[in-house]
Amino acid sequence: MSIPHWPAAERPREKLLSAGPRALSDAELLAIFLRSGCRGQNAVELARQLIRDFGGLRQLMLADQHRLLATRGLGPAKYAQLQAVLELAKRHLGEALRRGDVLTNPDLTREYLSARLRDYDYEVFACLFLDVRHRLIRYEELFRGTIDGASVHPREVVRRALEHNAAAVVLAHNHPSGVAEPSDADRRITRRLRDALDLVDIRVLDHLVVGDRASVSFAERGWL
DSSP: OOGGGSOGGGSHHHHHHHHOGGGSOHHHHHHHHHOSOBTTBOHHHHHHHHHHHHTSHHHHHTOOHHHHHTSTTOOHHHHHHHHHHHHHHHHHHHHHHHTSBGGGOHHHHHHHHHHHHTTOSSOEEEEEEEOTTOBEEEEEEEEEOBTTBOOOOHHHHHHHHHHTTOSEEEEEEEOTTSOOOOOHHHHHHHHHHHHHHHTTTOEEEEEEEEOSSOEEEHHHHTOO
């Protein structure tokens, strides 16, 4: 049965307007995005099939262009829209950080850094540069490596921090393995960065290691 023939309370768009987006399933939210189904399937049925075929909503959202374009019911326009939705979500989190003190929003900081870093299949080292009130000045990805490591140069981190007139930084990098537990090398480079930045009166507030489903805070471990 096509969605317009469903009871109003069961139609995804009407359900969202009456009960809010949290009341909808992944398939219902995706159906609103898709807007229409394909031959033999309404939008909700197509959404359910896509989530099954890709192994989950996250895997669907992160699928590469070639695979999405080869999928029935999708095309270049839908691929572009998916990428736009992902980027808008990341920028929304970034704007929320800019409005307040990073130290008073640890969960938002984790969420933002996880959204930025967790899906890379190679290691990326990034910094949040903060002003004297610990508000976000800029997020930058400074170094990129391979699947098991990235070379981090303290001098470059110090240079960028000074260029941004930062008073503090939050360091972050991902583990493409998905396991967030910091390595001995992570602890050594953090000490080197802390010491180098301390020479120019820039404080390292935290270093977050981002995994697939969790992140580890050096500050919470008492390692800074």
